[in-house]
Amino acid sequence: xxxxxxxxxxxxxxxxxxxxxxxxxxxxxxxxxxxxxxxxxxxxxxxxxxxxxxxxxxxxxxxxxxxxxxxxxxxxxxxxxxxxxxxxxxxxxxxxxxxxxxxxxxxxxxxxxxxxxxxxxxxxxxxxxxxxxxxxxxxxxxxxxxxxxxxxxxxxxxxxxxxxxxxxxxxxxxxxxxxxxxxxxxxxxxxxxxxxxxxxxxxxxxxxxxxxxxxxxxxxxxxxxxxxxxxxxxxxxxxxxxxxxxxxxxxxxxxxxxxxxxxxxxxxxxxxxxxxxxxxxxxxxxxxxxxxxxxxxxxxxxxxxxxxxxxxxxxxxxxxxxxxxxxxxxxxxxxxxx
Amino acid sequence: xxxxxxxxxxxxxxxxxxxxxxxxxxxxxxxxxxxxxxxxxxxxxxxxxxxxxxxxxxxxxxxxxxxxxxxxxxxxxxxxxxxxxxxxxxxxxxxxxxxxxxxxxxxxxxxxxxxxxxxxxxxxxxxxxxxxxxxxxxxxxxxxxxxxxxxxxxxxxxxxxxxxxxxxxxxxxxxxxxxxxxxxxxxxxxxxxxxxxxxxxxxxxxxxxxxxxxxxxxxxxxxxxxxxxxxxxxxxxxxxxxxxxxxxxxxxxxxxxxxxxxxxxxxxxxxxxxxxxxxxxxxxxxxxxxxxxxxxxxxxxxxxxxxxxxxxxxxxxxxxxxxxxxx
Numbered sequence: 001x002x003x004x005x006x007x008x009x010x011x012x013x014x015x016x017x018x019x020x021x022x023x024x025x026x027x028x029x030x031x032x033x034x035x036x037x038x039x040x041x042x043x044x045x046x047x048x049x050x051x052x053x054x055x056x057x058x059x060x061x062x063x064x065x066x067x068x069x070x071x072x073x074x075x076x077x078x079x080x081x082x083x084x085x086x087x088x089x090x091x092x093x094x095x096x097x098x099x100x101x102x103x104x105x106x107x108x109x110x111x112x113x114x115x116x117x118x119x120x121x122x123x124x125x126x127x128x129x130x131x132x133x134x135x136x137x138x139x140x141x142x143x144x145x146x147x148x149x150x151x152x153x154x155x156x157x158x159x160x161x162x163x164x165x166x167x168x169x170x171x172x173x174x175x176x177x178x179x180x181x182x183x184x185x186x187x188x189x190x191x192x193x194x195x196x197x198x199x200x201x202x203x204x205x206x207x208x209x210x211x212x213x214x215x216x217x218x219x220x221x222x223x224x225x226x227x228x229x230x231x232x233x234x235x236x237x238x239x240x241x242x243x244x245x246x247x248x249x250x251x252x253x254x255x256x257x258x259x260x261x262x263x264x265x266x267x268x269x270x271x272x273x274x275x276x277x278x279x280x281x282x283x284x285x286x287x288x289x290x291x292x293x294x295x296x297x298x299x300x301x302x303x304x305x306x307x308x309x310x311x312x313x314x315x316x317x318x319x320x321x322x323x324x325x326x327x328x329x330x331x332x333x334x335x336x337x338x
Numbered sequence: 339x340x341x342x343x344x345x346x347x348x349x350x351x352x353x354x355x356x357x358x359x360x361x362x363x364x365x366x367x368x369x370x371x372x373x374x375x376x377x378x379x380x381x382x383x384x385x386x387x388x389x390x391x392x393x394x395x396x397x398x399x400x401x402x403x404x405x406x407x408x409x410x411x412x413x414x415x416x417x418x419x420x421x422x423x424x425x426x427x428x429x430x431x432x433x434x435x436x437x438x439x440x441x442x443x444x445x446x447x448x449x450x451x452x453x454x455x456x457x458x459x460x461x462x463x464x465x466x467x468x469x470x471x472x473x474x475x476x477x478x479x480x481x482x483x484x485x486x487x488x489x490x491x492x493x494x495x496x497x498x499x500x501x502x503x504x505x506x507x508x509x510x511x512x513x514x515x516x517x518x519x520x521x522x523x524x525x526x527x528x529x530x531x532x533x534x535x536x537x538x539x540x541x542x543x544x545x546x547x548x549x550x551x552x553x554x555x556x557x558x559x560x561x562x563x564x565x566x567x568x569x570x571x572x573x574x575x576x577x578x579x580x581x582x583x584x585x586x587x588x589x590x591x592x593x594x595x596x597x598x599x600x601x602x603x604x605x606x607x608x609x610x611x612x613x614x615x616x617x618x619x620x621x622x623x624x625x626x627x628x629x630x631x632x633x634x635x636x637x638x639x640x641x642x643x644x645x646x647x648x649x650x651x652x653x654x655x656x657x658x659x660x661x662x663x664x665x
Contacts, residue, residue, distance in 0.1 A: 240429050
């Protein structure tokens with residue numbers, strides 16, 4: 001009964017997805033090319049220093065390289081090739097790490113980014129929402145005031161600045177924690193206890209700086225939402241019926257969670273892009289760090305590659321949100337069936 | 339008698355000023371009656387309903403006066419109860435308000451049956467018993483009990499209204515306060531709703547009903563008595579027939595003349611309006627609050643506040659036209 005409309009719904013979503021994907025990849029294609037500079041020039045200049053070659057040979061090298069990266073063709077052709085390849089999952093060859101493939105460079109750093117950002121985002125979301133809801137429940141008490149003021153202050157701290165403060169305090173001054181990397185230099189990642197402890201030590205500061213700086217925003221949002229819901233008609237009516245305060249609060253919490261889940265999912269979608277500046281500050285080998293290096297060397301294929309993966313993950317997150325929403329809010333679930 | 343309000347003054351205390359939304363009102367609600375409270379917007383009707391149900395939240399403050407409610411056969415001064423006590427002992431069981439926007443009064447994201455279960459927990463009652471009662475009540479208001487298993491948004495406006503009433507009366511509150519219940523409904527659903535209200539009263543599920551509205555055409559179909567409010571004060575209390583036959587207070591007269599009613603003599607007279615606007619309740623006019631708009635204004639009206647006095651049996655008016663003190 002519900003299959004035909006459901007199928008139509010999914011088809012519509014899919015077409016919409018395809019169109020936005022093309023638009024987004026177009027932007028990704030144009031933007032790095034708009035940055036002034038020629039990525040090949042750098043390679044060629046280093047080549048000329050090493051080889052002491054004559055201009056003739058360098059020009060020949062330039063031609064081969066241009067062919068290799070496809071920059072000799074008209075921009076429109078380059079664009080078409082990029083789109084087709086991107087759909088097939090071929091992200092091209094990196095310029096700055098020539099001749100390694102972009103995908104081979106991105107894949108190994110993804111776990112590090114996920115390990116850092118997934119838990120950090122989730123923990124910040126859970127802590128922030130709990131605190132915000134608590135503040136709304138104990139409205140106008142010292143708990144509320146404490147949560148609100150500290151959230152306001154903390155949410156305005158740039159996370160990289162917090163990271164630098166941490167490095168200075170716990171890394172340099174107190175010497176408790178290592179200041180850079182995801183594990184000590186010289187060790188090889190393995191599944192041993194020693195490596196785990198080492199990685200954990202490296203983990204604490206970037207993790208904490210992200211959690212602390214993002215949970216304030218969640219707390220403020222949640223507090224406002226719950227306060228609003230507690231003042232709504234159903235909360236009032238429940239009160240008149242003698243419903244217990246705790247239950248009314250649960251209602252308000254449940255209804256406030258909806259927009260927060262959207263926020264979380266959109267946040268999780270961007271996780272694959274890494275926490276750019278945090279990763280730079282801590283020299284953490286994630287996608288953010290990779291993107292930073294790609295940007296500074298104008299490595300077009302790499303920049304494009306990272307963004308293509310990022311866009312895909314944002315879409316995936318959006319898709320998941322739709323389903324989550326339907327699960328929590330019957331108005332959406334049942335509305336679609338009709 | 340079910341409820342007695344003695345000289346109640348309730349102000350919205352703001353930083354520098356107070357809005358005198360209800361300023362010295364006294365009345366009573368008898369058992370087994372429907373009382374309509376009418377007046378234009380800002381006359382203090384909703385504040386009065388909050389007062390009667392003891393829903394007094396800052397900045398609203400009960401400045402003076404007493405409210406007595408008959409609980410288990412004896413009068414209790416509910417105006418001295420703490421909010422906690424009010425919630426525990428009063429709401430749901432003795433008094434229930436159906437708020438102005440009853441359309442959104444039900445928790446939107448759970449099924450109504452679940453809501454009833456939660457109510458049972460809150461009042462330490464057995465889930466099945468209250469659910470059975472809810473099913474019966476749904477039938478009594480003309481809804482299929484199967485709707486209980488649905489979400490509120492799946493109901494139409496009129497059905498929602500009836501579902502709200504069914505759930506509001508689930509614990510048999512003695513006094514039901516409905517605040518502008520029909521203003522969001524079309525005429526057909528208004529009629530159905532009024533019928534449901536009367537039926538609940540006839541069956542003894544609720545004892546008395548306070549019906550707050552600005553819609554005289556509706557309230558006259560259902561109310562036994564009428565309280566007319568103007569600028570935070572009661573200007574006239576009377577039985578419905580008497581007030582329709584012969585409104586005494588000039589404001590009541592103006593109010594009745596401003597609506598179309600089916601009586602031939604009123605139809606002949608047509609509609610007229612009361613010139614001017616209701617006063618600012620921060621600093622209401624001296625003397626009678628209606629005097630700046632009153633067609634019969636006298637000197638004394640500008641100086642003294644007319645007391646609410648009995649002029650006939652069961653009929654009270656606050657106007658110097660009917661007072662010994664005139665002149």
